[in-house]
Amino acid sequence: MQPTPAGHSFSIVDMIWSADPIVQFVMLLLALASIACWAIVVEKMVRLSRLRRDLTVVEAAAAGSTENTGANGLVRRLLASAENEANDGASRGEDRSDVRARLERAMKATLKTELQTIETGLPFLATVGSAAPFIGLFGTVWGIMNSFTAIAARQ
Secondary structure, rough: OOOOOOOOOOOHHHHHHHHHHHHHHHHHHHHHHHHHHHHHHHHHHHHHHHHHHHHHHHHHHHHOOOOOOOOOOOHHHHHHHHHHHHHHHHOOOOHHHHHHHHHHHHHHHHHHHHHHOOOOOOHHHHHHHHHHHHHHHHHHHHHHHHHHHHHHHHH
């Protein structure tokens, strides 16, 4: 970019370096928050695709398919908790409905734990999503105030 006649360059890099330290800090804070948010979004996309794959295995197992060889992740944890509860119920001599209720509770607890691990990072996204516009507005107002101060100093 060509410098303007007054000797100022309007490239983004030059504007960042010539900005007030407060404005630079706000821009750095927003850039770091953006990087963290994108990292969380990519991680969630990977987890959700893995969860979708695991869900198809669970659906196949529920439909009575015998192809359980690919059971891993969520499916393995669900089946392990159900098997532990079934073995425990068989040793107690409980009837079928009691064992079924305990299996359901065990599998729900496993799913709840899995969902809690999947939901990590969401409060951070919510916080950044609600606070970032106000932080950006603060940086903008600060920059405008400094511009008006510089204009007033030059008269």
